[in-house]
Amino acid sequence: AQKITQTQPGMFVQEKEAVTLDCTYDTSDPSYGLFWYKQPSSGEMIFLIYQGSYDQQNATEGRYSLNFQKARKSANLVISASQLGDSAMYFCAMRQMNAGGTSYGKLTFGQGTILTVHP
């Protein structure tokens, strides 16, 4: 069964510094997609970045980049130049295949990491 693990319940970072949020995953399928979502205190889920299992390069979106190490099954999120507005819960998620080899679109989520940015 697919599984996502986020081992950091909480992280603290100083404003303008970079921070890495860890995510490891477990799957036996060769084809999968990895996502990061941000959930601020207001509760909505905001998509940040996506990495496909066959993508040759690490994904980047503005200040967000994904450190994808396929052999180690890790997909860490790096936030550069942290801002106070980055304080939120961050979820790593994986879209997986079903037993028939096609995708039914389910996202499996990790437990989340609460990031606090200090001024």
Next chain:
Amino acid sequence: EAQVTQNPRYLITVTGKKLTVTCSQNMNHEYMSWYRQDPGLGLRQIYYSMNVEVTDKGDVPEGYKVSRKEKRNFPLILESPSPNQTSLYFCASSRTPLITSYNEQFFGPGTRLTVL
């Protein structure tokens, strides 16, 4: 504006009183899904739908029902709510369920349900 809407946003109810949480998307998405979020557990899938009249169970379907009579709507029904269904519920949609291409899921704003 492309969006997923949910109603109500907040609901306090009592054990056994049937309720429906509505979900609607205006992006003509094929795939829709319901998740519940509980502290320390992340989000877990309740039900999903690949298209109209096609629904299936996720990881935690017990106590829930869904229907997909129209492409844009995917209501979540709790026939007899119990306190262990107190949670934050999210509806999500995506263009297709495929994972072979960039295909993010759009989430609704969430419904915070309390069952007394």
